[in-house]
Amino acid sequence: MTRSAAIQRAQQYFDDGALFADVARRVGRPTESQNPERAAELRDYLDSEMRPTLEALGFTCRVLEHPRAKGPFLFAERIEDPALTTVFSYGHGDVVPGMEGRWRDGLDPWALTPKDDRWYGRGVADNKGQHSINLAALKCVLETRGKLGFNVKYLIEMGEEMGSPGLLDLCAAHRDLLRGDVLIASDGPRLLAERPTLFMGSRAIINVDLEINAREGGHHSGNWGGLLSNPGIQLANAIATIVGPTGRILVPEWLPPALPDSVRRALADCALDMADGPAIDPGWGEPGFTAAEKVYGWSSAEVLAFVCGNPDKPVHAIPPRAWARMQLRYVVGVDPDAVVPALRRHLDRLGYDMVTLSSPRQEIAPATRLDPEHPWVQWAAASIVRTTGKKPALLPNLGGTLPNHVFSDTLGMPTLWVPHSYAGCSQHAPNEHLPVAIAREGMAIMAGLYWDLGEKAPA
Template structure:
């Protein structure tokens, strides 16, 4: 039995329609973790889909819980020998809200549909499609070799879309049981649809609210206009002091002192492209002097996610008493995350906005992570992906988005290698979430090859074991 046969097995699983059937069944489970009414669906996904699939591969499964978590976790383990490398896999079965009425005619978030070479359905990109690819990669190696050749552990959570509550504490409580040599997982997009990608961490993320409470109620704009302050105008000016009209952050504590040379080298041949349906990159937006790849993978970005003052649905001739904005900072390794909100407070006070209230939201803050691109495991993974795909993979120091990767690096002490099976134009978190069929099929082959190589004995396991 050979590596090529394992890859061919994974590709046949796709070509036969079997993979589509499995994925359709999983997408049909409405695992909206932001919707309290879907709590049963979160449990159903683990019990009806994940547990039987892992047990069919000879894994033992255990449902884990934690008081801080809103849903259970599934830990699957297949231990083949004490002297073999151990890999931890990770995925999440929960999805963002379906937004059913907003999908294109003929499409539904809970029904896998194919149109123009794309597969549509909520979770196909984030994250049901991605962990399903990885699970089938494991199955293809087992079917071909009869064993994995390494020890495998896999953790599936059902709360990632609500900030992974309880995940950190669960990993701390089960640190010994989750011990491994590295994490191999899949989430987020490739750099471009046609280019396989490996990333080594993620930008951090913190959400916070800015609020102005000027007075108890609204007042007629004709009688009081020019006499009393307008919170909507004041908050707009406060935000304008934080970021320029072209998106450049104006708080020094929020950005790195410089772009590290190692990051600049890694991103030198990386071209960001959202595909035909993705938005056009605006060359003058963000930090000046950086390439698009450097701006999204090497720098920090500030966003206003929502803004409200008055009554947007039915405006009236009244000066609103209140203004509110939900804001977000995505950040890379370097700045001190503990200083973000104190630095903002000092900044707003200096610029004449002491009346703006700052409040962190309930979402957990993800820390920024990035492992060494020259790590032997990284180079091994990149070589494996290149061999299978026949393409030079993009190597990103970190994902532009945020993941709970710091839990795996800081709590479990793992090297983290992410191999995404999505692309930037996938409409993740939006209506019409989809993936190109070609990306799904190529991902199956890549993961079968990667897992085959992990069990071949030719890995950095001996030189990196501690």
């Protein structure tokens, strides 16, 4: 009954094909949450896949629903002793559309296929493979030790790919039932495929639409040019006051007050390697920042779309209207409720009061981040070093967005995410895949973490 025996059992589970079988069964269920015809599949994933798996591990399960949710949630708990540490975990069983017919070599998104040291299938990275690894590692630790030595609460959501409707309300309504001492869960990508990673929060997003409606209809540019204002020119100039010519954000309320020292120190060890993607533009974004600081430590703003006139068929007229959608991704330190009002004041001050602002339907969430020097982070990092011999990347928050505020703010837990995927996994496109090396290492990492939780967890 040792730590290494638990890790060995987890690796054996992988090597025997047992993890592949788990993931294959789950990928075989077309749980597309954006497809109304799949509603029964969503419920069935919980009833006939997750529930039996969790009950076999000694969990008590119940389905939770909320009127604002689009799908059911499964809540499972395994309490050995209320005095022990309670770990909260989360996974989502829904996936984005399969995009059948668009996969390489005619691959079927609903059949897990091994190929080139990867497993291909819809949901294998986001998120079925990731929660399957965690549940399998939990099983291996339980079988090795005969007990866990800690309590577990597990929440499986079926609406994450629709933006997690109702998740916040559900967690607020069942705060005492759901709350644990720490969240340890898996989603999202590692910093680099070969490097174990911990991230402790996420950036958040606000989209805002800018529009100028000058008048009814277009007017001939030969007769009216120089006399009538052009909304396209006005909107382009307005945007240029929001983000400078090299992508620097110029609205102070859109930026955090500073990059904390502990975040800077953690990111100094997180060099990006975007070798598989387009070349990075070094002069773009916040001047003087490293690439990691730009993505993980700071805000970034984009123009997602800009329309004026008829782009498919330009005519010799002053267009009556221009419209753009901008997006702000922000970190802790930016007040989400201040973002749009600050933009309004900024535009008014500079004379752009003709620009109207509106926010597309969205839930405004705060950004979250746990200090990289928090005791739980240091504990988890030490466990991963002990298991893999590799120093994990410690990302204060993900560059992308997860509903982490529900866990960190509403449920009030420190949040540790241990991703078992990488940026090139094509999670929302055809050819979603999971490298087998990450899956196998993920089994070991999770077995080590669960083992260590039963030994001595931070107070």
